[in-house]
Amino acid sequence: MQYSGLNEALKQGVTGSGKRPLGMIFCEDQTEVNTTARHLMQLGFSPVLLFMPPHLTLSPDVAERTARIDFEPHHPGAVQRAVSRVAAAAPRRWMHYCYNAEFLFYPFCETRSVGEMLAFHTEERRDAMLTYVVDLYAGDLKHAPDAVSLDDAWLDRSGYYALARSDAPRGGAPKERQLDFFGGLRWRYEEHVPPERRKIDRIALFRAKRGLVLREDHTFSDEEYNTYACPWHNNLTAALASFRTAKALKRNPGSSHDIASFRWHNSARFEWHSRQLLDLGLMEPGQWF
Incomplete structure (x- = not known):
């Protein structure tokens, strides 16, 4: 699933209603994006949210199993605001955030x-x-x-x-x-x-x-x-x-x-x-x- 931004993603309930830990990956470039996502899914995170600029690409298997959100992680304070907003949208849920690679x-x-x-x-x-x-x-x-x-x-x-x-x-x-x-x-x-x-x-x-x-x-x-x-x-x-x-x-x-x-x-x-x-x-x- 792909969303045009975090507003749309939260409106559509991207965090889901499950109790499994949620993972967030902030993709600054293309380096090991797919590997990072697969690693979190293997550990048991679900859903895995990929915050990434539109020009970056995903392999089909990762795109099918994750939620992609158009995002510019290099903007000052953008990552911090996104993590705080996702936390507010799913209280009491365990979460993890990291960058690609x-x-x-x-x-x-x-x-x-x-x-x-x-x-x-x-x-x-x-x-x-x-x-x-x-x-x-x-x-x-x-x-x-x-x-x-x-x-x-x-x-x-x-x-x-x-x-x-x-x-x-x-x-x-x-x-x-x-x-x-x-x-x-x-x-x-x-x-x-x-x-x-x-x-x-x-x-x-x-x-x-x-x-x-x-x-x-x-x-x-x-x-x-x-x-x-x-x-x-x-x-x-x-x-x-x-x-x-x-x-x-x-x-x-x-x-x-x-x-x-x-x-x-x-x-x-x-x-x-x-x-x-x-x-x-x-x-x-x-x-x-």
């Missing part, structure tokens, strides 16, 4: 559906899940000049850190159970990344409600949504394996010529398996075993 992983995702995982998370009285954006990059930029290669994907196995998130209204005091996380390509090539875009944390899984607003820094207006755990114990976290930063660094004329290879002594080949991300500490199983 980003792939969601959570503990044991190879054998357990996203619905099972979120049911457990809900039982722990959590309405959101912290997600780390883990940068992926092609190992050989001569063969993959756009830095995207599913067959030759690499990631950083170290270099990640967290800083206390300050609360301006409270004189800069640290916010409770909130941290700013850094690492990956945004850390190694920070001279090419604006300071406000260097964080790698995102609340990519959340339970929708009316009045909930996604902010420019990928946090929500409800501060409890931005916490990494409840007050009593550690909770589940997830990861987004993402080519988005590598792709941008190679396409940006200001940084492209400075990068002959993204690989360094702490690079490791990405195994496309949740166990690797768990072993590297890039997501947590919490109390879910």
Whole structure:
């Protein structure tokens, strides 16, 4: 199904009446659009909404199983407004948002559906899940000049850190159970990344409600949504394996010529398996075993 815009899509009930988690993909270009959509459908998201400019294309199998919405993701604030509007249209529904060439992983995702995982998370009285954006990059930029290669994907196995998130209204005091996380390509090539875009944390899984607003820094207006755990114990976290930063660094004329290879002594080949991300500490199983 294709819609001329989000207004028409919401009017026609694009979110559906089911209880399965809803997925949103914001397509900035053609890179791995179909692969990203298939990945979410395989995890158990339904429906999957594709927000994309009219000139981009979909394979027939993906077009048949998803809802396409004409959209310009590069407009300032467009993604945040769209996520907030979809959240208001389907309150209490679990949702996920990402960009094309980003792939969601959570503990044991190879054998357990996203619905099972979120049911457990809900039982722990959590309405959101912290997600780390883990940068992926092609190992050989001569063969993959756009830095995207599913067959030759690499990631950083170290270099990640967290800083206390300050609360301006409270004189800069640290916010409770909130941290700013850094690492990956945004850390190694920070001279090419604006300071406000260097964080790698995102609340990519959340339970929708009316009045909930996604902010420019990928946090929500409800501060409890931005916490990494409840007050009593550690909770589940997830990861987004993402080519988005590598792709941008190679396409940006200001940084492209400075990068002959993204690989360094702490690079490791990405195994496309949740166990690797768990072993590297890039997501947590919490109390879910």
